[in-house]
Amino acid sequence: MKWIKWIVGGLLLIPVLALVALLLVPSERIARLAVARLGEATGREVSLSGDVELSLFPVLGLSAGGLEIADADWAGEGAMLSSARTEIGLDALALLGGEIRITHIEALSPTLRLEQRKDGRANWRFIEGAGDTAAGGSETGQGGRALSIERLQLTNATLVYAREGEAAMRIDGVDLAMDWPEPQxxxxxxxxxxxxxxxxxxxxxxxxxxxxxxxxxxxxxxxxxxxxxxxxxxxxxxxxxxxxxxxxxxxxxxxxxxxxxxxxxxxxxxxxxxxxxxxxxxxxxxxxxxxxxxxxxxxxxxxxxxxxxxSFGATPKIAAKLQAGALDFSALATAPSRGGEAATDEQRSEGWPREDIDAALLAAFDGDIELQAESIRLGALELGATKVALRNERARMVFDLQEVAAYGGSLTGEFVMNNRRGLSVGGDLRARGVEMNPLLEALFGVTRFSGSGDARLSFLGSGQNVEAIMNSLSGSGSFEAGRGTIKGIDLDALLGSVDVKGGSTVFDSLAGSFAIENGVLRNDDLLLTLPNLNATGRGEIGLGAREIDYTVIPRALRVNSGRGLAIPVRIAGPWADPKIRPDVKGALDLNLSEQKKRRAEKARRELEDALREQMGEPVEAPAEALEAPLPAEPAAPQQPQPVPQPQPVPERSLEDILKDEIQDRLARELLKIFD
Structure with missing residues (x-):
């Protein structure tokens, strides 16, 4: 029993002696050994600052004012790791055997800088060269002993990562912990x-x-x-x-x-x-x-x-090939579904946005992206099978509409955004066989037109906001439609009856062309043909100023002795509230110009004859009188005729009468087109 007691007592005495031995070793010496061991393993200069204290509980270790691990020779200035307060845990048994085994490192408010070069060098790889082992490996290439860190903890750290050729990334307030119980x-x-x-x-x-x-x-x-x-x-x-x-x-x-x-x-x-x-x-x-x-x-x-x-470099390059079923980007569209009902009158009259367009995305990457989709919905606008390609190179993006099915027809062409020397937009677009009714309803809320047609548009504009672009637009285009209808108004009956209500206009064709300059669209060859009527149009649409001044002239072909009856309709004013009224003066000029000429000529001849009779000069017989047969008996001497006196002007002119008769009715009927 005595031997057993001595053995147990000896075993209990060993830890006590170990603690006493550790207390007898100066903490500065242990700190120097730990720093030297850490520097030997990393191949970097390591230093502790401030007062160094030896702690026994809860773990054996060192507490220092700060820790600093130098950066690689090729890296930037400053330390790779620096902390305001550091605790280093040590293995007691290894320390008694002369081995410095660091079990954990805890750093408070450190700054950790990580740098990487394009040739593969990184400052966190402490030992360079073949056969070398990084921190935590079994052997260094320089004969160092093994370094094992079971736990690394950084609290409230600042992390800085810099990759050669790229801007450095900085993250504050990082808490990082690593558990690594076994070296391998x-x-x-x-x-x-x-x-x-x-x-x-x-x-x-x-x-x-x-x-x-x-x-x-x-x-x-x-x-x-x-x-x-x-x-x-x-x-x-x-x-x-x-x-x-x-x-x-x-x-x-x-x-x-x-x-x-x-x-x-x-x-x-x-x-x-x-x-x-x-x-x-x-x-x-x-x-x-x-x-x-x-x-x-x-x-x-x-x-x-x-x-x-x-691939990521100075300018990232992207290549993608994507397929999709039905895509819904309705949130992209801000246009109302019916004739502007979603916007207030005040919003519609404000004009185009003046906020600068952020086109930085155009310079953010170069690339080619192909997209095929079964359908694409952009708010009220719906596209069928679509195949588009996007190409972006040096801040110039091209949308190539290779195949876009839309409203019974197809859309093709290109749309370009260029931000190399200021922002500009342009395009060359074509539509073939597109049904007007669903397209106009989706874009403008107009439901009364039907028929299919073709259109072409080329345009170019520049500016840093939408207003500047719209005011700078230039280009040209044309449109052509075959047989179609305009519901709610019968233009043929309108010009022949004052009691026409409703009905439909069936037209044979609709065509025209236009030119755009400085944000103003001009058209002078609009032609709408019907069996008994045609309509022409000309005028300007201010795309930038959002104003219109356009005149449409419907002409009935089977009235006025075959010469036709034309009643011009003028549409003028801001887009938000245009005024649509018959141009009565224009109607008189168009329809009564011949009658005015004949009456004026007859009055002139009568006045000349009267003056000649008063002066005793012979009066020339009109041509129609010379051709008439001579009378059987001599005619009685003619008495001098009095000079015709001007007739009193009626209280209401013909223009006023016509205006009262047709203005309200015609304007009301034509406005139905835009219901």
Whole structure:
């Protein structure tokens, strides 16, 4: 029993003696040994600042005013890691055996700078060269002993990441923890970031962390979780950034997720949608080249499938081929569904927006994107099978409408946005066989026109806002339609009866052309033909000023002794409230000009004859009188005729009478076209 007591007592005495021995060793000496060991393992200069204290509880270790690990020789100025307060945990048994084994490092308010060069060098790779092992490996290439850090914790850290040729990224308020219990085993890293106040967490599991730090390809699982969504990656990766595996992204609030990562509120456009669900096979090189295969992206209910490739450099390059079913971008459209009902009179009269257009996106990337969709909905505007290609190069973006089915016909052409030397927009668009009724109803709320036709439009405008662009527009175009109808008004009957109500106008053709200069569209050859009537038109439409001054002249062909009856209708004023009235003076000029000439000539001859008789001069017989047969008996001498006196002007002129008769009726009927 005595031997047993001595053995037990000896065992209990060993820890006591160890603690006494540790207390007898100066803390400064332990600190110097720990610093030397850390510097030997990293190949960098390491220093502690401030007072150094030795602590025994809760773990054996050192507490110092600050820790600083120097950066690589090729990196920028300053330390790679510097902290205001540092605690270093040590393995007591290893320390008694003369081994400095650092079990954990905790740093308060540190600054961690990570830098990477294009040639693959990174300042977190402490030992360079073949056969070298990074911190945490078994041996260094310089004969150093093993370094094992079971836990690393950074609290309220500032993280700075700089990649050669790119702007440095800085994140404040980062909490980072790494658990690495076995030098050749797995490691778990957890980071909490607050770019916008709300916490964003990153969890990473690496299968062999020592090999991963040495730049080798290792299995990795990562998940980024933020407000409203999460992004996960699973596959094989290297410390330099190369990765191959599965990508999955789910968000029930895309804007909240983007804001949580530091984006400004409202960065994402509303038409993008609220939710997101993306899955793909992902390959990322350490140079930043990204490839997505088997891509399925559901953004706000719009599902896209295909491939996506990008390379990141001074100007990122993007190439994508996407297919889709029915796409709904109704939120893109702000136009009302019927004739401007969604906008107030005040809003319609305000004019074009004057806010500068942010065209920075045009210079943000170069690329080629192809899209095929079964249908696309843009508010009230609906397109059928669509095939478009987008090409962007040096801030010049071209939308190539290769095939767009729309309203029974097709749309083709190009639309261009150029921001190389200030913003400009232009295009060359063609429409073939398009049904007017659904198209005009979708765009302007006009429902009374029907028929199919063709159109062409070429235009160019420049300016930093919509108002400037609309006032600078130039170009040309034409339109042509075959047989169609105008419901609610019978132009043929209107010119022949004062009691016409309702009905329809069936026209044989509609055609015209126009030119645009300085934001003003001019047309002088509008022609609408019917069996018994035609209508011509000419005038100006101020695209920039949002004003119109246009005259339409319907002409009945079977009245007025076959010469036709024309009643011009003038449409003038601002778009928000144009005035539509018959041009009675123009009607008189058009329809009574011949009668006026004949009456004026007859009055002139009568006046000349009367003056000659008074002066005793012979009066010339009119031509029709010379051709008449001579009378049987001599005619009695004619008495001098009095000079015709001017007839009193009637109280109401013919113009006033016609105006009262047709103005209200004609204006009211023509306005029905725009109901």
């Amino acid at each position: 085993g797995p490691a778990t890293l957890t980071a909490a970031l607050r770019p916008a106040g709300s916490p964003v967490t990153l969890d990473v599991d690496v299968e062999n962390f020592a090999s991963f730090l040495d730049g080798k390809l290792e299995r990795l699982e990562a998940r980024l979780t933020g407000p409203g969504g999460a992004l996960s990656l699973g596959g094989r990766a290297t410390l330099q950034g190369a990765l191959a595996g599965n990508l999955a992204f789910e968000a029930d609030d895309l804007q909240a997720f983007a804001t949580g990562l530091g984006a400004a509120p409202g960065t994402l456009p509303p038409w993008l949608g609220r939710t997101g669900d993306i899955k793909a096979q992902m390959t990322l090189t350490d140079d930043g080249d990204l490839a997505l295969r088997d891509l399925v992206a559901d953004i706000g209910g719009n599902v896209l499938r295909g491939t996506f490739d990008s």
